Amino acid sequence: MIDGLHQRIRALHVTLWTLIVPPATWASHFLFSYLWAAVHCAKTGHFADEPAVFWTGTGLAAIVIVASGWIALVQARKPGDHPPHNEGTEIDRLRFLAYATLLLAGLSVVGVAFTALPVLFIDNCR
Amino acid sequence: MGVWYTLTAFCFMLFAGVLALIMRTQLAVPDNDLVSASTYNQLFTLHGSAMMFLFAVPMFEAVSIVILPQLLGARDLPFPRLSAFGYWSFLLGGVFVLGSIFFNVAPDGGWFMYPPLTTRTDLSGLGADIWMLGLSFIEVSSVAAAVELIVGVLKCRPPGMRLNLMPLYAWYILVVAVMILFAFPPLIAGDLLFEMERLLGWSFFYASRGGDPLLWQHLFWIFGHPEGYIIFLPSIALFAMLIPTFSQRHLLGYPYIVLAAVGTAFLSFGLWVHHMFATGLPKISLAFFSAASQAVVIPTGVQIFAFIATLAAGRVIFSTPLLFATGSLAIFVIGGLTGVMVAIVPFDWQAHDTYFVVAHLHYVLMGGTLMPLFAGLYYYWPLVTGKKLSDRLGRTAFWVLFAGANLTFFPMHLSGLMGMPRRVFTYPAELGLGGLNLASTIGAYLFAAGVLIVCIDLALSPTRPKGRRNPWNAGTLEWLAMPESEHWGIRSIPLIETRYPIWDQPDFMRKVDEGRFFLPDAEEGRRETIITTVLDARPVAVVRLGTPSFLPMFAAFALGGVFILTTYHLYWPALASGALTLALVLRWLWTTAEIPEKPCKPIGHGIELPLYISGTQAPGWWAMFITMMADATAFSGLVFGYYFFWTVHEAFPPPGMTGPGSHWPMAALALTAASWAATVGARAANRRGLVTTARLLLSGGALSAIVSIGAGLAGPWLSGLDPAVHSYGAIVWVIACWTTAHAAVGAIGQLYALARSLAGRATPTHDADIRNVTLYQHFLLFTALVTWLTLGFFPGVA
Numbered sequence: 001m002i003d004g005l006h007q008r009i010r011a012l013h014v015t016l017w018t019l020i021v022p023p024a025t026w027a028s029h030f031l032f033s034y035l036w037a038a039v040h041c042a043k044t045g046h047f048a049d050e051p052a053v054f055w056t057g058t059g060l061a062a063i064v065i066v067a068s069g070w071i072a073l074v075q076a077r078k079p080g081d082h083p084p085h086n087e088g089t090e091i092d093r094l095r096f097l098a099y100a101t102l103l104l105a106g107l108s109v110v111g112v113a114f115t116a117l118p119v120l121f122i123d124n125c126r
Numbered sequence: 127m128g129v130w131y132t133l134t135a136f137c138f139m140l141f142a143g144v145l146a147l148i149m150r151t152q153l154a155v156p157d158n159d160l161v162s163a164s165t166y167n168q169l170f171t172l173h174g175s176a177m178m179f180l181f182a183v184p185m186f187e188a189v190s191i192v193i194l195p196q197l198l199g200a201r202d203l204p205f206p207r208l209s210a211f212g213y214w215s216f217l218l219g220g221v222f223v224l225g226s227i228f229f230n231v232a233p234d235g236g237w238f239m240y241p242p243l244t245t246r247t248d249l250s251g252l253g254a255d256i257w258m259l260g261l262s263f264i265e266v267s268s269v270a271a272a273v274e275l276i277v278g279v280l281k282c283r284p285p286g287m288r289l290n291l292m293p294l295y296a297w298y299i300l301v302v303a304v305m306i307l308f309a310f311p312p313l314i315a316g317d318l319l320f321e322m323e324r325l326l327g328w329s330f331f332y333a334s335r336g337g338d339p340l341l342w343q344h345l346f347w348i349f350g351h352p353e354g355y356i357i358f359l360p361s362i363a364l365f366a367m368l369i370p371t372f373s374q375r376h377l378l379g380y381p382y383i384v385l386a387a388v389g390t391a392f393l394s395f396g397l398w399v400h401h402m403f404a405t406g407l408p409k410i411s412l413a414f415f416s417a418a419s420q421a422v423v424i425p426t427g428v429q430i431f432a433f434i435a436t437l438a439a440g441r442v443i444f445s446t447p448l449l450f451a452t453g454s455l456a457i458f459v460i461g462g463l464t465g466v467m468v469a470i471v472p473f474d475w476q477a478h479d480t481y482f483v484v485a486h487l488h489y490v491l492m493g494g495t496l497m498p499l500f501a502g503l504y505y506y507w508p509l510v511t512g513k514k515l516s517d518r519l520g521r522t523a524f525w526v527l528f529a530g531a532n533l534t535f536f537p538m539h540l541s542g543l544m545g546m547p548r549r550v551f552t553y554p555a556e557l558g559l560g561g562l563n564l565a566s567t568i569g570a571y572l573f574a575a576g577v578l579i580v581c582i583d584l585a586l587s588p589t590r591p592k593g594r595r596n597p598w599n600a601g602t603l604e605w606l607a608m609p610e611s612e613h614w615g616i617r618s619i620p621l622i623e624t625r626y627p628i629w630d631q632p633d634f635m636r637k638v639d640e641g642r643f644f645l646p647d648a649e650e651g652r653r654e655t656i657i658t659t660v661l662d663a664r665p666v667a668v669v670r671l672g673t674p675s676f677l678p679m680f681a682a683f684a685l686g687g688v689f690i691l692t693t694y695h696l697y698w699p700a701l702a703s704g705a706l707t708l709a710l711v712l713r714w715l716w717t718t719a720e721i722p723e724k725p726c727k728p729i730g731h732g733i734e735l736p737l738y739i740s741g742t743q744a745p746g747w748w749a750m751f752i753t754m755m756a757d758a759t760a761f762s763g764l765v766f767g768y769y770f771f772w773t774v775h776e777a778f779p780p781p782g783m784t785g786p787g788s789h790w791p792m793a794a795l796a797l798t799a800a801s802w803a804a805t806v807g808a809r810a811a812n813r814r815g816l817v818t819t820a821r822l823l824l825s826g827g828a829l830s831a832i833v834s835i836g837a838g839l840a841g842p843w844l845s846g847l848d849p850a851v852h853s854y855g856a857i858v859w860v861i862a863c864w865t866t867a868h869a870a871v872g873a874i875g876q877l878y879a880l881a882r883s884l885a886g887r888a889t890p891t892h893d894a895d896i897r898n899v900t901l902y903q904h905f906l907l908f909t910a911l912v913t914w915l916t917l918g919f920f921p922g923v924a
Contacts, residue, residue: 016289020392023389023392027396030396030414037408037410038407038408038410038411039773041408047410087623087624088288088290088623090662093288093289093662096381097289100381100384100388103381103385103389104389110421110424111393114418114421117413117417118410118417119410121413124409124410125410126408126409
């Protein structure tokens with residue numbers, strides 16, 4: 001079953017748009033977090049009283065990033081010739097884009113975790 | 127053009143450097159009276175503004191225009207006339223802004239121009255207008271350059287240069303150009319609000335009339351922080367070219383560098399509030415931005431480690447350019463470390479607005495922009511002139527500059543921590559800051575001496591003999607250039623199979639020179655280059671590039687007229703200048719997308735490519751798409767303003783004010799949607815050969831768009847909304863004007879496509895014009911949806 005899944009994942013189309021899925025997710029989460037906290041403080045004067053909204057959004061962002069990272073990992077490991085994969089072939093172009101996506105997913109996970117940390121420690125609008 | 131651009135930016139840098147020397151002379155001793163406080167304000171404002179807007183950003187664009195075509199084996203970038211337009215805009219705007227200091231009317235509110243100090247006409251004079259309008263004009267030229275560079279990198283690569291073989295310089299330029307699209311437009315939106323307040327008295331930033339000065343700070347820093355990375359990444363990109371050359375090996379960690387560039391680009395947009403830590407925002411907001419500021423260290427560090435690893439694994443040739451590169455990395459790392467310090471909120475509260483921050487930002491810019499550019503100057507000078515610069519003078523200059531930079535800026539950390547605020551024209555002797563300031567001043571003169579040595583080296587260059595081709599034994603395409611300049615660029619456009627073709631592809635240079643690759647001739651005597659696909663660089667078409675023309679220069683001067691005349695409140699002449707700009711731009715457009723004399727032409731090796739393309743494969747379509755992305759970003763800056771005011775007011779709209787209602791906005795939306803549908807229908811009809819139907823639909827669409835202008839403005843007009851009374855009225859008016867102005871441009875586009883069809887310059891198979899106009903309409907529909915739904919229904923008013 002896993003093999004079948006891997007086959008399907010490897011057949012997915014990879015472009016410059018898929019490359020930016022993880023960091024764009026980080027950006028959306030960042031904006032969401034900022035608006036969630038800042039708008040509550042500005043409009044109501046007290047800290048957002050529904051933390052579940054924030055943690056759901058954070059969980060969603062983490063899922064999207066981890067999923068795109070995992071897809072990228074499978075694609076980057078497409079079997080074939082030996083490394084280093086820097087030839088001018090279609091498969092190496094795919095491996096490169098996938099590997100760069102994987103690295104960006106790593107950075108984005110760290111970014112989302114960094115953004116979530118303040119909410120653990122701060123619970124007021126001062 | 128690129129060389130002129132570089133030279134102009136270099137001259138502006140020297141000018142701004144002289145301003146800095148005057149400032150350092152003033153601060154050399156306590157209680158000095160060399161310049162007055164007012165002059166000093168003008169000096170620091172102009173120094174910062176010029177270094178940012180007239181040197182760092184244009185310099186990256188200029189260098190890219192010089193080396194990018196050669197790096198991509200292209201005959202030229204896709205829109206040479208657009209580059210020319212950008213250059214003339216830059217030259218005129220730069221002379222206008224810098225010239226103001228000779229008339230004692232230079233801007234004096236600091237390079238970030240915080241209102242209300244700068245929007246109150248009794249506190250700041252003409253200088254603020256000169257800053258806003260002069261630099262807005264230059265921002266236009268930056269967006270033009272971004273369009274040129276993005277399309278150049280994505281569509282003009284040589285066949286076979288897939289994304290994974292692209293030189294890293296091109297990756298960096300692509301990323302930076304995209305950043306410009308999202309960073310500059312919020313500032314343009316801010317400039318618009320700022321001038322509306324200064325010139326017309328509309329209320330955006332006065333708290334007493336429902337405004338908020340923080341709105342400007344948000345819009346400015348959404349631009350301002352990415353700006354730091356916009357000028358840093360292209361300079362570091364030069365390292366990615368010269369470090370492999372002087373290590374004589376491939377750069378290690380190619381995908382890691384791409385990670386660094388793309389990751390930095392994204393994260394840099396989440397840092398803007400760290401310039402506003404001291405404004406009293408809630409701690410939770412500050413903490414998000416502090417966290418992102420720490421995260422951006424990761425990609426920045428990764429690329430530096432990749433460079434160090436490449437040097438460690440290679441056979442290093444310690445040339446002058448490499449000396450500059452390693453020296454600037456050392457300086458940059460110091461600036462980066464103090465950056466981590468000021469990204470921590472409590473530390474920033476202590477250091478805010480002191481010389482510590484001055485030290486930090488100058489370390490970053492010296493190490494991250496200026497010194498790398500010197501490295502690039504020594505590296506690429508042989509590419510431009512065919513001659514190397516002097517090693518002896520270069521090394522001397524490096525050590526003088528390195529010592530000068532550290533002597534100038536390191537003591538500033540200490541004077542800042544001892545409490546010296548930035549932007550003061552003098553300080554009392556009792557503070558005990560005299561010694562540190564004197565050291566900084568001596569350092570500044572030392573640094574200036576280093577720059578002088580570089581200038582002498584450049585001045586001696588014409589007396590030296592030409593060197594050999596590819597003098598550094600580099601592996602990338604740009605070094606195919608001959609020492610004797612050739613007007614046609616590369617002899618034949620090569621097939622690329624590796625990242626370093628000169629090193630790795632056998633007989634590569636000989637084959638290029640013998641014209642064994644693609645497009646070796648120009649049978650019709652036209653300037654042509656190959657358009658390829660984005661991912662895999664498969665050739666799809668041959669395009670004919672624009673030739674030298676006066677139109678871009680005239681268009682730039684006419685547009686400059688609009689900005690300069692507005693500065694002096696000469697509104698009628700400004701309007702005339704605007705009409706002239708429109709006429710010139712339309713005349714210029716008329717020369718584009720010409721129908722070729724034959725449908726296809728052979729490029730060699732049995733491949734035949736079309737000479738006309740339209741839609742998503744065409745450079746023109748991409749240029750429209752990219753321009754409209756920038757436009758949509760500016761619009762989102764205005765919409766941000768609307769929602770921002772909603773958050774700061776308990777009741778919005780304020781009691782006693784009525785909004786535009788929902789009927790007129792809905793009418794405007796319906797008319798815009800009809801205009802959009804007519805354009806989409808016209809495109810489809812034209813493709814099917816129903817030319818008359820297409821023409822009728824275009825006419826109807828233009829009519830509908832023109833009527834939508836009246837409907838859009840009727841809402842706020844009939845409800846008597848006064849933009850000068852409260853920020854609500856002002857922001858409603860500005861958004862309504864923005865969208866209706868775009869509808870007007872949409873109508874001009876539709877009429878233009880109609881005229882092209884009537885003149886026989888567009889046909890069912892040659893439909894680039896109508897496809898580009900349709901793309902504009904997609905964005906217009908999006909703008910209208912957001913505008914009219916927001917104004918009509920948010921927050922629940924009718």
